[in-house]
Amino acid sequence: MIEDRKRPPLTDDGLDDSVLERHLSQTWSASPGFWGALATVDHKVIARRYIVTAFVFLILGGLLAVAMRIQLAWPEARFLDPDRYNQIFTTHGSTMMFLFAVPVMEAMAIYLVPLMVGTRNIAFPRLNAFSYWIILIGGLLLWISFALDAAPDVGWFAYVPLSGPEYGPGKRADIWAQMITFTELSALAVAVEIVVTVFKQRAPGMSLDRIPLLVWSMLVMAFIVIMAMPAIMFASSTLILDRLVETQFYNPAEGGDALLWQHVFWFFGHPEVYIIFLPAAGMVSTIVATFSRRPIFGYLPLVMAFIATGILAFGLWVHHMFVVGLPRLGESFFTASSMAIAVPAGIQIFCWLATLWLGRPVFTTPLLFVIGFIVTFVIGGLTGVMVASVPFDAQVHDTYFVVAHFHYVLVGGAVFPLLGAIYYWFPKMTGRMMSETLGRWAFGLIFLGFNLTFFPMHILGLQGMPRRVYTYQPELPWAGLNLFISLSALVLVSGFVIFFIDALRSWRSGKPAGPDPWSAGTLEWATASPPPAYNFRRIPVVEAREPLWSRSEGLAVTKGLQVDRRELIVSSVVEALPEARESSPRDSIWPFWAAIATSLMLIGSIFTPWAVVWGSIPIAVTLIGWFWPKGTVEDTS
Amino acid sequence: MKCNSILLLLAFLISGCSGAQSVLNANGHAAIALKELILAIVLVCSAVWFLVMIALVSALARRRIRESDAISERKATVVVSGAVGATVLVVSGLTIASFHTTRALSEAEDPELTIVVRAQQWWWQFTYVDPRSTETFVTANELHIPIGKDVRLRLESGDVIHSFWVPSLAGKQDLIPGRENILTLRAERPGVYRGQCAEFCGLQHSHMALFVIAEGVADYERWAEGQRRMSVDPSEAEAVAGKAVFMARQCAACHTIRGTGASGTTGPDLTHIGSRRTIAAGLLENTRGSLAAWIADPQKLKPGNNMPLVPLTSDELRQLAAYMEVLK
Amino acid sequence: MKERVVLDVSKLPMHDMGIASPAWWGTCAFMLIEGSGFALAIAIYFYLFSLAPKWPIDAPSPDLFAGTVLTALLLASIVPNILVSRWAKARALAKVRIGLIVMSLLAAAPLALRIFEFPAMHVSWDENAYGSIVWTLLGLHTTHIITDLIDTLVLTCLMFSRHGDNTRRYGDVEDNALYWNFVIVAWLPLYVCIYWVPRL
Ligand code: HEA
Ligand code: HEA
Ligand code: CUA
Ligand SMILES: [Cu+2]
Numbered sequence A: 001m002i003e004d005r006k007r008p009p010l011t012d013d014g015l016d017d018s019v020l021e022r023h024l025s026q027t028w029s030a031s032p033g034f035w036g037a038l039a040t041v042d043h044k045v046i047a048r049r050y051i052v053t054a055f056v057f058l059i060l061g062g063l064l065a066v067a068m069r070i071q072l073a074w075p076e077a078r079f080l081d082p083d084r085y086n087q088i089f090t091t092h093g094s095t096m097m098f099l100f101a102v103p104v105m106e107a108m109a110i111y112l113v114p115l116m117v118g119t120r121n122i123a124f125p126r127l128n129a130f131s132y133w134i135i136l137i138g139g140l141l142l143w144i145s146f147a148l149d150a151a152p153d154v155g156w157f158a159y160v161p162l163s164g165p166e167y168g169p170g171k172r173a174d175i176w177a178q179m180i181t182f183t184e185l186s187a188l189a190v191a192v193e194i195v196v197t198v199f200k201q202r203a204p205g206m207s208l209d210r211i212p213l214l215v216w217s218m219l220v221m222a223f224i225v226i227m228a229m230p231a232i233m234f235a236s237s238t239l240i241l242d243r244l245v246e247t248q249f250y251n252p253a254e255g256g257d258a259l260l261w262q263h264v265f266w267f268f269g270h271p272e273v274y275i276i277f278l279p280a281a282g283m284v285s286t287i288v289a290t291f292s293r294r295p296i297f298g299y300l301p302l303v304m305a306f307i308a309t310g311i312l313a314f315g316l317w318v319h320h321m322f323v324v325g326l327p328r329l330g331e332s333f334f335t336a337s338s339m340a341i342a343v344p345a346g347i348q349i350f351c352w353l354a355t356l357w358l359g360r361p362v363f364t365t366p367l368l369f370v371i372g373f374i375v376t377f378v379i380g381g382l383t384g385v386m387v388a389s390v391p392f393d394a395q396v397h398d399t400y401f402v403v404a405h406f407h408y409v410l411v412g413g414a415v416f417p418l419l420g421a422i423y424y425w426f427p428k429m430t431g432r433m434m435s436e437t438l439g440r441w442a443f444g445l446i447f448l449g450f451n452l453t454f455f456p457m458h459i460l461g462l463q464g465m466p467r468r469v470y471t472y473q474p475e476l477p478w479a480g481l482n483l484f485i486s487l488s489a490l491v492l493v494s495g496f497v498i499f500f501i502d503a504l505r506s507w508r509s510g511k512p513a514g515p516d517p518w519s520a521g522t523l524e525w526a527t528a529s530p531p532p533a534y535n536f537r538r539i540p541v542v543e544a545r546e547p548l549w550s551r552s553e554g555l556a557v558t559k560g561l562q563v564d565r566r567e568l569i570v571s572s573v574v575e576a577l578p579e580a581r582e583s584s585p586r587d588s589i590w591p592f593w594a595a596i597a598t599s600l601m602l603i604g605s606i607f608t609p610w611a612v613v614w615g616s617i618p619i620a621v622t623l624i625g626w627f628w629p630k631g632t633v634e635d636t637s
Numbered sequence B: 001m002k003c004n005s006i007l008l009l010l011a012f013l014i015s016g017c018s019g020a021q022s023v024l025n026a027n028g029h030a031a032i033a034l035k036e037l038i039l040a041i042v043l044v045c046s047a048v049w050f051l052v053m054i055a056l057v058s059a060l061a062r063r064r065i066r067e068s069d070a071i072s073e074r075k076a077t078v079v080v081s082g083a084v085g086a087t088v089l090v091v092s093g094l095t096i097a098s099f100h101t102t103r104a105l106s107e108a109e110d111p112e113l114t115i116v117v118r119a120q121q122w123w124w125q126f127t128y129v130d131p132r133s134t135e136t137f138v139t140a141n142e143l144h145i146p147i148g149k150d151v152r153l154r155l156e157s158g159d160v161i162h163s164f165w166v167p168s169l170a171g172k173q174d175l176i177p178g179r180e181n182i183l184t185l186r187a188e189r190p191g192v193y194r195g196q197c198a199e200f201c202g203l204q205h206s207h208m209a210l211f212v213i214a215e216g217v218a219d220y221e222r223w224a225e226g227q228r229r230m231s232v233d234p235s236e237a238e239a240v241a242g243k244a245v246f247m248a249r250q251c252a253a254c255h256t257i258r259g260t261g262a263s264g265t266t267g268p269d270l271t272h273i274g275s276r277r278t279i280a281a282g283l284l285e286n287t288r289g290s291l292a293a294w295i296a297d298p299q300k301l302k303p304g305n306n307m308p309l310v311p312l313t314s315d316e317l318r319q320l321a322a323y324m325e326v327l328k
Numbered sequence C: 001m002k003e004r005v006v007l008d009v010s011k012l013p014m015h016d017m018g019i020a021s022p023a024w025w026g027t028c029a030f031m032l033i034e035g036s037g038f039a040l041a042i043a044i045y046f047y048l049f050s051l052a053p054k055w056p057i058d059a060p061s062p063d064l065f066a067g068t069v070l071t072a073l074l075l076a077s078i079v080p081n082i083l084v085s086r087w088a089k090a091r092a093l094a095k096v097r098i099g100l101i102v103m104s105l106l107a108a109a110p111l112a113l114r115i116f117e118f119p120a121m122h123v124s125w126d127e128n129a130y131g132s133i134v135w136t137l138l139g140l141h142t143t144h145i146i147t148d149l150i151d152t153l154v155l156t157c158l159m160f161s162r163h164g165d166n167t168r169r170y171g172d173v174e175d176n177a178l179y180w181n182f183v184i185v186a187w188l189p190l191y192v193c194i195y196w197v198p199r200l
Helices: A017-028 A032-040 A044-072 A080-115 A125-147 A170-201 A213-244 A259-291 A299-315 A328-340 A342-358 A363-385 A390-396 A400-430 A436-462 A481-510 A590-604 A610-627 B004-017 B029-061 B069-104 B217-228 B237-248 B288-296 B314-326 C022-051 C064-077 C079-087 C093-120 C129-160 C167-199
Strands: A555-559 A569-573 A578-583 B112-119 B125-128 B137-140 B144-145 B151-159 B163-165 B174-175 B182-183 B191-196 B209-215 C003-008
Touching: A044 A080, A044 A125, A044 A481, A080 A125, A080 A170, A080 A213, A125 A170, A125 A590, A125 B112, A125 B151, A170 A213, A170 A363, A170 A590, A170 C022, A213 B217, A213 C022, A213 C129, A259 A299, A259 A342, A259 A400, A259 C022, A299 A328, A299 A342, A299 C093, A328 A342, A328 A363, A328 A390, A342 A363, A342 B029, A342 B069, A363 A390, A363 A436, A363 B029, A390 A436, A390 A481, A390 B029, A390 B069, A400 A436, A400 A481, A436 B237, A481 B112, A555 B217, A590 B112, A590 B217, A610 B137, A610 C129, B029 B069, B029 B288, B112 B144, B112 B163, B112 B174, B125 B144, B137 B217, B144 B217, B151 B163, B151 B174, B182 C079, B237 B314, B288 B314, C022 C129, C022 C167, C064 C079, C064 C167, C079 C167, C093 C129, C093 C167
Parallel strands: A555 C003, B112 B151, B144 B209
Antiparallel strands: A569 A578, B112 B125, B125 B137, B151 B182, B163 B174, B191 B209
């Protein structure tokens, strides 16, 4: 009720640009100092933390991969004992999937989606801060247990009964399950934020058919998270219940079932891989368009392909279970559905190729990574189609052939685009360019090293080498290739090292970038690099799919927003017609405390079920502190 | 350049894969059908990859002719639609081929022989079931089958999930506690085929191998006859002493030697251990030396396995190994 | 970058309720998450059912009384719930206050009945998979009731505070009512599963 207010509200109407900027930055900036940093809810700051954290986990996971490759370089090597090896491959897989690949994609969404849809902060920014602390603590839980030689040792999908109460003594499997709970929580939180940001906070005029493809891909990803993560939530909780309070979900002697775990896990686990891949597809679409110097070819088919992938993703899970003895006819249905997903994947590849063909490609580092992506992802996708065949998979399931498949799709299909995306958006995030020279070296070494490392694994698989073996016997014909792979991995690692050196160096002393170094078409380039706390001085009005390519005389913007409270525009779902001037919450330390309280409860419940009861009290307290209105201007209406 | 190296690798793949445990060294009815399918699918998919690469290179290297954007765009639409259509056709074809081969793998109607395979951490137990119950016998880690006959394996697990996989003979099949799976083997040629547990099952998953010995019917029958017999009574002094040690120490609590008082079931049946090629699930060749090494300290050779170190004097050790060796 | 003002938004409200409110969409998203969870739990119930030779496993069918009364109570609470929501839309502060007190009581009452539902299963969570899944279904739903109860209580306090008479609060009341409807609707299939499927 505006009447209640003492002071007349200050709007941006008629304000001079520099005065406006001063007011906005006063309203939106975090307070300085340590507590200010803990309390900030700026999506860019949080996204940057997320990204850095995820890359630290990539390095850690990568170092574990190096340890595995040393152990596997010779038959009967003694570098690692079996117990340590099992912890290592489990921690490598879990770190890469849950602490690197999924969070880094979410982090890119947290950074880019609000900027690309032209708003000032993500929806539910405090939830966003909460989600970061949660994933950080979840990651620490796993890695501290690894340092204490008590890391999970049951593989990244922790099949029961090996992970159950009888065969998985100690707390290792509980730590795995609880680490999963942490990552789920944070992923679900981010998914809700993305959905609401995209639905409700798009700049006026950004109707559905003008949403940038990256935002579409993130939206579909968020929906997959929302539908798939409850399954893993259920799985990890019931596993802990079985272990802690003796429920019988997975005990065949008491009416439970070992395969139930596999169904529930893969009902999440398959969609998980598209949670990782779809954002990458969005990045590729963006980079291809920018460096082909033309709008993407086949916008609508691409959006449809993303959505189709998202839907089909839920009908494939059994292809991870082809040899568990399910009825053959049912399995063949999952062969058909898995093959069917090649069609939307093909549409994507063909549209990108067509864009390149129609455009005038500029061979910058981001585009090189995208080209590398096309070469390798198609190999990985095709081996996916191979293992989708029941009889084919009967031979190669659980062998290095599958290891090759999923590294081709994960590294070639997701990490390559991600690295391209870092080169592409680094100037936006830091205000500085990365080095083209080092970028080319990094790309070359990573591309070459990757293929030399992982291509031979297909052959090892066909030669009968199972995965998850800590060693193999000298009389088996695998030693030569394994040594070759381990040496090639060094080339791969050296590429990564160059990438990290480049990133660190450029962060400090790269060439200043300016707002739009690539002459790109989407809204994030309409503001300064790095963007100010309030993102846009005035919220843009979108009149075309590539607003920066079609502007004639300056960027269309709105006026009339208040600048003395955190205010942004809420718009309608389909046409993005403005509906309200909504306020965005202020900084708050409560999400941090809520994350601490939640973590105490989750970690405590590894040891006693009572932690859930007593632990929920501090959680309730912190949540009330979080949501209780403080009577700021943001609370007015 | 990259294409060349991949071609080289492919050539290597086709020619250089005749290891003891290889998908491409197919000698079983099922494995041969699988190998044909695998090669066909790999071929089709490689062709698809090359086509995509040609498209990529031409998109990147294309000389930009000055035709109007509208014409190029229309061309691109036609090509992309065509490619999507072709994708539908190819994956439909692959699905049908796959389905066809799946049917060829279905269970045999009327198997010659039924063997119960029981997997446990980290070895294999084989029970040759005979309707005449006295003729049933148990052995471990070494499966003998007659060639040209359908052999039905009933797959069970004693603890966690394992997977039975002998790539030269057939695809893999999991062994799951609380469930029973069936796998049919038919070896077309005699030979010794290595297999290995393919589902991660804990510490010694890496050392859970087995051998399938496929032999002519007469040889097979001779072997089975030998297995049905009680264990031999040793005559040589050292072995006699070894038998006494075996019965006196914990060994008998875990192992069965038919015809003696030893009837434990935690470990492999040792009635005819001397006739097996390897010990401890393919870990070591079966010699007197390796037997002694194994018994002296199983935890050093296969860390974490379920046979404990039993303290023995070196004499006892020698005697035990001698006894094991005569149990042909 | 040069800017060109094309739209004046100063006339827009400073907050709006329903589909114009991000909070409403957030509530929907959370309901979608939890709805997926319930759907999955029910699927698992039927999966275990399909494996068991006899259902329930080693237990008689659950007693109907407590669960049925609870269901009736939940259904009855829809009426005041919808009224509160209407009053919130009309910004009738006094009515909303009374309505929230009633709704707090109506959210607490099922908890009392719930205590009798667990023993009515005649099986403990650790006896067999049947026991595990029915206890889990009940427990999952109970946490939703508790969450909504706490939510309603906090909201009631807020409505009596100086922050009460505010469009945002009325929106919160509406969202809370929406969530309670979800808790009720989610219970119905669970009720059928837990009490009637064993009687098939
Ligand atoms: C980013 C991750 C990612 C992606 C995108 C994919 C994509 C696909 N995956 Fe993969 N997969 C994993 C990650 C991923 N996968 C992981 C991590 C595992 C292992 C988990 C574990 O066991 O640890 C796995 C395992 C896995 C299995 C189980 C194997 C086994 O355990 O035995 C199967 C089986 O069907 C499969 C199939 C597929 C298919 C059909 C696709 C398809 O989406 C691929 C589609 C793409 C293309 C086909 C290429 C582009 C298309 C064209 C150029 C058109 C022309 C094509 C044709 C005519 C065919 N995957
Ligand atoms: C996104 C996911 C992802 C990524 C990126 C990787 C990356 C790599 N993986 Fe991983 N892998 C998985 C996901 C992933 N993996 C999963 C899910 C499994 C299954 C686990 C299971 O079975 O449970 C698996 C399993 C797996 C195995 C099989 C283990 C087994 O079955 O026994 C192997 C074996 O070679 C392997 C190797 C590698 C290698 C060499 C890399 C390389 O790409 C790594 C490259 C190296 C780096 C990224 C680090 C570089 C940086 C530095 C060295 C530090 C420099 C520092 C500064 C300059 C500051 N992986
Ligand atoms: Cu048994 Cu792996
Ligand atoms: Cu999958």
